[in-house]
Amino acid sequence: MKHTLMMTAAALTLGLNMTAQAAEPLKIGISAEPYPPFTYTSSEGEWTGFEVELGMAICEAMDEACEITPTGWSGIIPSLKAGRIDMIMNSMSITQARQRVIDFSQPYYFTPGAFVAADDLALEVPEGLDGLVLGVQSATTNATYARRALRDSVGDIRLYDQAEQVNRDLLAGRLDVILADEIAMTEFLERDEAEGYEIKATAPRHEAYGEGVGIGIRKGDDALKTKIDAAIAQVRDDGTCSILSEQYFGTDICT
Template identity: 85%
Template sequence: MSKENTMQRALIPAIALSIATLGGAAQAAEPLQIGISAEPYPPFTYTSSEGEWTGFEVELGLAICEAMEAECEIQPTGWSGIIPSLKAGRIDMIMNSMSITEARQKVIDFSDPYYFTPGAYVAADDLELSLPEGLDGLVLGVQSATTNATYARRALRDTGVDTRLYDQAEQVNRDLLSGRLDVILADEIAMNELVERDEAEGFEIKGTAPHHEAYGEGVGIGIRQGDSELKANLNAAIERVQQDGTCSSLSEEYFGTDICTG
């Protein structure tokens, strides 16, 4: 074999390695997919009049990506399949009011929390309601696969309430407003938005759920287990948007109060 051929053969692995490296860099540069529920959850996530996704968590998520100097895209995903989509790699993170709980930490990991609010009960303003004993005989609506559903199952099962589970938050809201439910339990911030709607005249927040293990440590960004680099980058970015006022400013804009944990 000639010296020239030997050199050519020696270059092949080096060229292949270079191509693989470039391919890996290109793959790493692909936009991160932020998974949100395909079912609107205003004012956290919803579609604008132009059909674009917006809301507190959409804007905060993009601000966190900017702090990481990463390109991100919003990827609506059905709530019931959002964790499987994360684990399968179809999305890179979940940013949709997902509480950090022990049960979820068995299958996915989380960033540091970025906000915390309790669950709130909403019913007609003329309904006299003491909580939780006054729930006896009433029909309670709650979205399934949420911390509020877990709380209802663990803490309200002996109250005599008839608990009904729904796939989507807006289904719960509609059935309350139409009289098919007596009371609902959902995130307090979302319920503040609900009772301000014109169609919700005559309904009010009756109280909030007490601190309970079902509600976990607050709301964090869900990521795949073992994705330590992304977790570290997210935590640093969350700290940055907390400290520079971005989170608080968005919270005040959407809720009129600061729900950020920083």
């Protein structure tokens, strides 16, 4: 009888532990500031976009429950390190500087930076940037590239907290040119208000851009990294990543 009670108690404990685990989905950190078409809110107020859908497909491949957890971009790495989120999936490039504080999965896409300006502006990059005002989102690889490679070529570099602020100031005439992710800029230029603007050039391969875009993971979380890497390989091999890429961009950006 005592043995039976002990087994029953153990089974209850196991059941409670399994319930607790099921109640704690992995938290996917994305920037609280929309970054279409990668991450944005739908008309119903739900987060969607290429990386949201791909993130959920990766979680399905891992057989893990996940939830989207919006976090301010400037605080997204501290939130990961503090355990408030479990992974970052927000077009974060794998760079040496970031690898000193967090780990990354294998890359799942790569896209260069693009210079965007009015179509009637004759612009050669970087020679033609002299005297112009360049806008770029802070804490991004594009900002790092601008500081390292363009500071002696451009008249003024202005940093912004949010990508949409950069776009608005370009349209308002407060900036001459902006530097941002090429895929995001292709989407931006499809807006009615962006008529009359175009991509002038793409940034060359530079160490500031790292090895591509990967999922950020806490240092030492090796088991999760192994599962994510296997899941990325699966969604690439079974075509899920390419299908979503074609849906959102009209091209395949999956590495």
